Amino acid sequence: MALNRDFIGRVYPPSAPYEVSRVKIREFATAIGDANPMCLDTELARAAGHSDVVAPPTFPIVFCLPSDALIDPELGLNYAMVVHSEQRFEYQRPIVAGDELVSTATITEIRSIARNELITIKTDIVDVHGKLVCTAYNSIVERGGAA
Amino acid sequence: MAATVKYDDVEVGQEIPAADYPVRRVNLVMYAGASGDFNPIHWNERFAKTVGLPDVIAHGMYTMAQGGRFITDWVGDPGAVIDYGVRFSSMVVVPDDDQGTVIRVSGVVKEKLEDKRVVVALTVKSGDSRVLSRAQSVVQLA
Numbered sequence: 001m002a003l004n005r006d007f008i009g010r011v012y013p014p015s016a017p018y019e020v021s022r023v024k025i026r027e028f029a030t031a032i033g034d035a036n037p038m039c040l041d042t043e044l045a046r047a048a049g050h051s052d053v054v055a056p057p058t059f060p061i062v063f064c065l066p067s068d069a070l071i072d073p074e075l076g077l078n079y080a081m082v083v084h085s086e087q088r089f090e091y092q093r094p095i096v097a098g099d100e101l102v103s104t105a106t107i108t109e110i111r112s113i114a115r116n117e118l119i120t121i122k123t124d125i126v127d128v129h130g131k132l133v134c135t136a137y138n139s140i141v142e143r144g145g146a147a
Numbered sequence: 148m149a150a151t152v153k154y155d156d157v158e159v160g161q162e163i164p165a166a167d168y169p170v171r172r173v174n175l176v177m178y179a180g181a182s183g184d185f186n187p188i189h190w191n192e193r194f195a196k197t198v199g200l201p202d203v204i205a206h207g208m209y210t211m212a213q214g215g216r217f218i219t220d221w222v223g224d225p226g227a228v229i230d231y232g233v234r235f236s237s238m239v240v241v242p243d244d245d246q247g248t249v250i251r252v253s254g255v256v257k258e259k260l261e262d263k264r265v266v267v268a269l270t271v272k273s274g275d276s277r278v279l280s281r282a283q284s285v286v287q288l289a
Contacts, residue, residue, distance in 0.1 A: 031181035032212035033168060038149075038225050048149030050226055057215040057228040057284075061208050062182055080198065084207035086281075088232030094225065137232070 002146055003110045003117045004076050010107045017100040017128070018063040025055050025097055032056060045096070052097035057089055064123045064136045066105040077119070077142055085118060086139040092132050100128050109139075117145030151223035154263035154288040163221050163254035163267065168213045170205055170239065171247030178209045192243060205239035210250055210278055214269050217252040218284050221267075229264060230285035237276040248273055263288050 022042065029039040037044045038054045045053045070077055095101070102125070109120040123136040175189050184206055187194040195203050211233050219225040241247050251272045258266040269282040 028181045031174070031177040032209065032216060033174065034212070034216045034219070036216070036219055036225055038219075038223075048224060048226075054225045056212065056219065056225050057231045058208060058212045061184075084235050086232070086234045087208065087211055088230070089228075090230045090232075091228065094228075096226075 002076065002112070003119060003142070004074055005110055007075050007107050008110050012066045012069050012105045015063070015066075015103040017102050020055065020095055020097055020099040020101065022053050022097040024062070025053050025059065028059055028062065029056055032058075042097075050094065050096050055095040055097075057091075058087075059095060060089060060101075060123075060125060060134055060136050061087070063101070064103045064105075064125060065138060066103075066121065066123075069105065077117075078145065081143045081145065082140050083143060084138075085141045086120075086137070088137040090135045090137075092134065095133060099133070101125050101133060102127075112146035113141070115144055115146050117142040149224045150227040150287060150289040152221065152288050154259070154265065157256055157259070157265055157288060159256055159259055161256040163217070163256070165251055165253035166217055166220070168216070168250045168252065169247055170209070170213075170241055170250055171245070172203065172241060172243055174247070175203065175205055175209065175241060178206055178212075182206065182208060184208065200238070200240075202240050202242060205241055205250075207235040210235070210239050210271065210273075211282075213250045214252055214271050214279060214282050215284075217254060217269065218267060218286060221254065222286050222288065227287040228284055229287055232284075233269075233271075233279045233282040235278070236280040237273070237278045239273040239278050250278070257283065260285065 120139040257268040271279040
């Protein structure tokens with residue numbers, strides 16, 4: 001089914017603050033096989049000028065997607081047919097343990113590519129002071145959606 | 148920031164030696180738990196086959212994370228990654244045996260920017276297929 005073009009430009013309400021913990025950074029780093037001590041050792045991270053352990057670059061995927069929005073029946077996305085197409089993270093500063101981050105997602109694009117439907121979501125991730133920390137760009141494709 | 152690679156020591160065209168990252172089913176189970184992505188195509192062979200896949204496949208984000216790890220291992224500090232983007236071009240099929248498969252990542256310094264930043268382009272393969280395309284990162288060097 002074609003996706004509902006009325007959703008282009010839709011901005012979702014800001015998320016509840018996501019608390020970045022040392023434990024979660026360690027769990028995520030371990031799961032991707034990343035033994036970088038900056039992700040695991042607070043003293044070492046501080047010696048390098050960070051306020052605490054640093055998250056691996058792809059960490060925001062844990063909290064930045066508006067999953068509820070994507071299963072909204074009005075949008076018409078068949079999640080069983082979804083594959084990830086593109087992903088990008090653009091950082092203003094590293095994410096560290098102790099951060100409280102609020103994500104605001106915007107649907108920036110919906111278009112057909114051959115028989116598939118592509119949707120792009122841009123998520124602005126800000127800290128408690130409202131300062132931009134990272135922008136995530138997520139494009140997914142619904143296979144056969146435009147047929 | 149504590150990048151261990153110095154901007155002045157790096158030249159355009161410089162290669163970053165390839166690294167092999169084994170991936171077995173257990174890694175996908177761990178990644179599902181850590182990321183919250185429990186799509187059964189990443190752990191349930193029976194389900195994967197019913198939706199037309201050859202077998203269980205790795206999360207695209209798991210593969211992207213291996214590229215990220217390659218960059219941060221090179222530069223030393225995960226906080227030195229300013230920008231990192233990929234396109235997912237092919238699946239990483241992970242068989243249910245003790246070997247699993249291997250994701251091979253290599254890199255090349257593509258461009259030197261201002262403020263001691265460089266663009267690194269990655270090649271990410273599983274077997275003969277290129278599993279990420281347009282994989283590149285802007286990294287802050289020392």
